[in-house]
Amino acid sequence: VNHAALTALVDRWRPETHSFHLPCGEMTMTLEDMAMISSLPINGQAVTGRVSVVNWRERTGNLIGVQPDGPQEGKADTARVRHSWLKLVR
Template identity: 50%
Template sequence: MNAAALTALVDRWRPETHTFHLRAGEMTPTLQDVSMILGLPIQGEPLCMNTASDGWRGQMEDLIGMAPPTPEDPKEINPAGASFSWIRTHFRECPEGANEDTIRTYTRVYLWYMLSRTLFADSGGKLAHWCCLALTVLEHPWSWEQRHLPTSTGR
């Protein structure tokens, strides 16, 4: 990795407009750029899911076999996800001689952890949101293309 080039790009990034300001003009990364860099397809079935947090623990248990415990105090903030420390405690290392399902679970959690720490980080930097787990279902060829759903015009 070229640290000087990376630093130069960071210095020229404008978060207000989501563009790089270069000598030749402005440059905006496109969906195709992201697809090439990350190796993610942009054609196929779109990833659409309900992001309401109702039932997130059950969905998390379906995907990785467990979920963080419910807080004992009902007034305590209950984020829809797992703290990074909880993930590290329960999935630090895949057991030696694990079967294929266990390896798949640990792989899914690792990808969830990495996506949540890098691409989809929360503002506090402590939580892996449960919705990112759906991105780790590798058996399904999700498309990363942004599709606009028809909206009702009220006519």
């Protein structure tokens, strides 16, 4: 990990536009960028469906074989999946 490059990118991130503001212009993440970073395929059937707040972790586990951890003690349970919990098995 290049800590200097990572720090420079963090300093240039603008949450209002969800993009990096660089001297050469504005840059944002694309679907292809995420596919390269996560090694997840972007072709084929979409992993989607009706998900209720009650069972979204279980549904995620059924669809992609990995289930996110439950909420931490004393913290609110949010209905969103963080990319950090997803670890790929090759």
